[in-house]
Amino acid sequence: MNKIHLMVFLSAIFISQLVPIQELVAQTDSKDIIIRSGYSFSKYSDHFSTVFQATPNPEETHQSTFKKSSYYFTPGVGKFLGKGYYLGAQMVIGQSKINHTILNENNETILHADTDLDRIGGGVLFRKYFTLSGKLSPFAGLSTNFYREKGSTLGYSGQSVARKTNYIASEIHVGVNYMILPRLSIEAYYSPGKFYGEKNAYADEDGYDYEVDFGKRGQEFSFGINYHLVKY
Numbered sequence: 001m002n003k004i005h006l007m008v009f010l011s012a013i014f015i016s017q018l019v020p021i022q023e024l025v026a027q028t029d030s031k032d033i034i035i036r037s038g039y040s041f042s043k044y045s046d047h048f049s050t051v052f053q054a055t056p057n058p059e060e061t062h063q064s065t066f067k068k069s070s071y072y073f074t075p076g077v078g079k080f081l082g083k084g085y086y087l088g089a090q091m092v093i094g095q096s097k098i099n100h101t102i103l104n105e106n107n108e109t110i111l112h113a114d115t116d117l118d119r120i121g122g123g124v125l126f127r128k129y130f131t132l133s134g135k136l137s138p139f140a141g142l143s144t145n146f147y148r149e150k151g152s153t154l155g156y157s158g159q160s161v162a163r164k165t166n167y168i169a170s171e172i173h174v175g176v177n178y179m180i181l182p183r184l185s186i187e188a189y190y191s192p193g194k195f196y197g198e199k200n201a202y203a204d205e206d207g208y209d210y211e212v213d214f215g216k217r218g219q220e221f222s223f224g225i226n227y228h229l230v231k232y
Helices: 003-024
Strands: 033-052 060-073 076-082 085-103 109-129 136-154 160-181 184-191 193-200 209-214 220-230
Touching: 033 085, 033 184, 060 109, 085 136, 109 160, 136 184, 160 220
Parallel strands: none
Antiparallel strands: 033 060, 033 076, 033 220, 060 085, 076 085, 085 109, 109 136, 136 160, 160 184, 160 193, 184 220, 193 209
């Protein structure tokens, strides 16, 4: 192979690699359509004491243990609007499990309940990406989801009670997106808490009860994957 052939060969390799490199640079500044899915999970537990008195018996101190774990998937589609802004729609599909146990002063179980709930709904997702390099982009975002949790609580006596609750929940999150291929990226993000409203679907009340839940009980950890479907 002479020098000319060698130069042509090396130039071909360089050009073939240049296209993927250009696609990696500033992906969040383009106007791609994205197919994505996230996986979020949380786990919370608490132990506390309550004073109980049944007249004419003396006061007793009961020990309560509360545990809750949940996970959900957020498959969806969205679009980069340019300058790092993203807007999309997503589904919410998941489950929650709650365990509540109360012991008396003799460590005897006086109440035990297990709750299993299915979660389904949908919402919108808005983000702002800040590109640090061709592959790495931190982001901050806000999601608002409308969903229902439906299931049952099985009590200590074996009796089952139906549960159905409607939710409106908005949460902020911060994370980082990393391009592993020209059109494929992975991400990890964290939500410190949420503002939400809940309504018992079996109750006669019309409105939602709103609360702010930040910190240990309201935080969530998430992972996601994004595929850049269209670029123009």
